[in-house]
Amino acid sequence: MRTAARCALLCLALLLLCADPVRAEQDAQRLVEALDVGPLEHAAEEAELDLNVPALLRGFVTGEIPLDPDSLLQKARALFLAAWQRTLAFFPGVMLPALLAALTARLAGGRGASVAQYVCCLAGALAEAALLRELIESIGGALRQTAGIAEAVFPLLAGLLAASGAGTTASMLASTAAFACRSAVHLFGTVGPRYCAINAAVAIAGSLNPRLSLNKLFGLLADLGKWAAGIAMTFLVGLLSVQGLLGAGYDSASVRAARYAVDNLLPVIGGEVADTLDAIISSARLVKNAAGVTGMALVVAVCVRPLLRTTAALICLRLAAAAMEPLGEDALAQMTERFAEVIRLLLIFASACTVQLLLLLGVFLVVGKSAVR
Amino acid sequence: MTAVEVVLICVAAALACALLRGTHPELATGVALAGGIAALYLLRTDLQAVAELLGQLAEEARLREGHAALLLKASGIALVSEFGADLCRDAGERALAGRIELGTRVVLLAMAAPLLRELFALIGALTA
Numbered sequence: 001m002r003t004a005a006r007c008a009l010l011c012l013a014l015l016l017l018c019a020d021p022v023r024a025e026q027d028a029q030r031l032v033e034a035l036d037v038g039p040l041e042h043a044a045e046e047a048e049l050d051l052n053v054p055a056l057l058r059g060f061v062t063g064e065i066p067l068d069p070d071s072l073l074q075k076a077r078a079l080f081l082a083a084w085q086r087t088l089a090f091f092p093g094v095m096l097p098a099l100l101a102a103l104t105a106r107l108a109g110g111r112g113a114s115v116a117q118y119v120c121c122l123a124g125a126l127a128e129a130a131l132l133r134e135l136i137e138s139i140g141g142a143l144r145q146t147a148g149i150a151e152a153v154f155p156l157l158a159g160l161l162a163a164s165g166a167g168t169t170a171s172m173l174a175s176t177a178a179f180a181c182r183s184a185v186h187l188f189g190t191v192g193p194r195y196c197a198i199n200a201a202v203a204i205a206g207s208l209n210p211r212l213s214l215n216k217l218f219g220l221l222a223d224l225g226k227w228a229a230g231i232a233m234t235f236l237v238g239l240l241s242v243q244g245l246l247g248a249g250y251d252s253a254s255v256r257a258a259r260y261a262v263d264n265l266l267p268v269i270g271g272e273v274a275d276t277l278d279a280i281i282s283s284a285r286l287v288k289n290a291a292g293v294t295g296m297a298l299v300v301a302v303c304v305r306p307l308l309r310t311t312a313a314l315i316c317l318r319l320a321a322a323a324m325e326p327l328g329e330d331a332l333a334q335m336t337e338r339f340a341e342v343i344r345l346l347l348i349f350a351s352a353c354t355v356q357l358l359l360l361l362g363v364f365l366v367v368g369k370s371a372v373r
Numbered sequence: 374m375t376a377v378e379v380v381l382i383c384v385a386a387a388l389a390c391a392l393l394r395g396t397h398p399e400l401a402t403g404v405a406l407a408g409g410i411a412a413l414y415l416l417r418t419d420l421q422a423v424a425e426l427l428g429q430l431a432e433e434a435r436l437r438e439g440h441a442a443l444l445l446k447a448s449g450i451a452l453v454s455e456f457g458a459d460l461c462r463d464a465g466e467r468a469l470a471g472r473i474e475l476g477t478r479v480v481l482l483a484m485a486a487p488l489l490r491e492l493f494a495l496i497g498a499l500t501a
Contacts, residue, residue: 092433097444100427104448108455115481116451122488123444129495136499197499204492 031287035160039152040295047145047302053294060290080308087312090131094320094336097124102327117331118208124332125204128317128339132200135310135343136193139350142306143189146299150181150357153295157364160288165281168254169367172243177360180236184356187232192349195225199342207335218338225345229352236356240363292365296358303354310347314340375419379412386411390463402464409456443488447481 041053059065101120104113158174161167199221206214258277317340324333386408393401424445431441454477461470 092430096427096430096441099430100444100448103423103427104451107448108451113451113455115478115485116447119447119481119485119488120444122485122492123440126440126488126492126495129492129499133495133499194500197496201496201500204496 031163031283035156035287035291037156040149040156040298043145043148043152044298046148047298049298049301051298051301053298056297057290057294060293061287076304076308079304080312083305083308083312084315087131087309087316090127090313091316091320093127094124094131094317095323097121097127098320098324098327098329098332098336101329101332105328117329121208121332121335125208125335128336129200129204131313131317132197132339132342132346135306135313135346136196138306138309139346140189140193142302143185143350143353145302146354146357147181147185147189149295149298149302150360151178153291153298153361154178154181154364156291157288157295157361160284160291161364161367164284164288165254166367169243173240173364173367176240176243177364180240180360181357184232184236184353184360188229188349188353188356192225192229192353193346195221196342196346196349199225199345200339203335203338203342207331207338210331218341222341222345226348229348233352233356237359240360289365292361295361299354299357299361303350307347307350307354310343310350314343314347317343375415379415382408382411382415402460405463406460409460413456440488443484447484450477450481450484 035057037053037057044051044053056065097120101117104116104120107113108116154174154177158170158177161170161173199218202214202218202221206212206218317336321333321336321340324336327333386404389404389408390401393404427445428441431444454473458470458473461467461473
């Protein structure tokens with residue numbers, strides 16, 4: 001009888017040891033080491049990110065990643081300045097045709113001058129279209145890379161979600177997230193830029209031919225683009241949220257049932273075993289959240305440069321349009337302003353896709369909470 | 374000083390033309406032409422300075438090879454054609470002035486053709 005009591009006390013001590021937070025953290029670290037982050041590392045390498053993914057993941061698990069807001073702001077400022085300087089190189093190319101057109105109009109002022117102004121307008125359109133092409137290529141590349149990262153991190157998150165007691169949610173979300181990710185990247189990374197190019201063509205046509213009034217058409221196309229981005233985003237996020245909520249209900253019920261069974265059917269140590277179950281689930285959740293945050297950090301790292309570059313181009317073109325107005329070059333100023341609008345639309349598409357991917361990763365972080373007491 | 378010289382030459386040419394128009398209208402046209410050429414000759418240094426400045430700007434603008442030269446050429450052609458058309462009008466040859474303008478437009482549009490083709494190709498590539 002005494003031996004049995006000693007055994008029971010030993011088991012109890014072991015279980016309490018298992019439930020120790022330090023032990024849980026060690027379990028989480030072991031889980032991190034056992035994780036196959038190869039695809040994620042490969043995706044980060046393809047995106048030319050100078051980041052050690054396993055170290056980043058371990059850092060997020062242990063909380064040793066210094067997220068100092070000041071240093072982050074300084075880095076963002078340095079990145080924006082670099083993007084601004086790169087974009088500013090296009091400024092003289094956009095301004096020179098306007099300057100020449102204004103000069104010709106002042107010096108000559110006849111019908112020949114109007115054709116020379118037309119040639120200048122063409123050169124300006126070419127310079128602005130070249131800038132747009134560069135931005136589209138940069139954004140398209142970044143979005144494809146982020147899709148690669150997201151597709152590498154989704155299976156990892158689904159596995160960890162299942163390990164944290166949310167198997168139903170994991171199976172529901174994995175396929176939906178992959179579908180949403182591919183749809184978002186195709187919609188905002190392939191169709192969106194083409195739509196922007198069509199808008200740019202309308203802007204050029206309207207500015208080159210003063211008799212052709214395309215203001216309403218341009219406005220309609222711009223508005224349609226914005227509405228489409230909003231609707232697509234709402235639909236994809238709504239789909240994921242509903243799936244997450246549905247799965248959470250099943251998972252919560254099954255985990256609670258298992259905990260209730262362990263707690264009540266195992267005599268004496270049932271409560272401790274149920275607590276250990278919670279500790280194990282918490283470790284898996286810790287690693288899952290760290291993996292999700294790592295994915296988010298990689299997505300942001302890939303997208304931040306093209307987004308800042310696009311923002312800088314938008315400001316640069318607005319400045320150019322403002323500088324052209326006093327020169328009296330209304331056609332060129334209007335075209336530049338419309339190109340700025342097209343770039344704004346491109347920025348909306350790129351931001352929508354990035355936010356969409358971040359929300360997809362965020363859904364994985366949010367779900368599975370109800371599985372733990 | 375150049376501006377004063379240009380003004381003096383042009384005013385003198387205008388006075389001479391006014392005097393000659395009644396008796397020798399054919400000479401009046403020649404005087405107007407000579408006055409205009411002299412004025413342009415005096416302005417050549419300033420025009421060169423402007424062209425150099427625009428060339429420098431074009432280099433900084435990193436426009437595609439040939440585009441900046443094309444723009445400068447288009448502006449120059451517009452200036453010269455305006456000068457020629459004004460002279461023809463002064464000589465009472467409005468039809469000839471119209472032909473000069475038409476010729477200039479055709480030449481400029483031909484010059485713009487490669488730009489237009491390049492623009493179409495760029496937009497086509499973006500939308501494809």
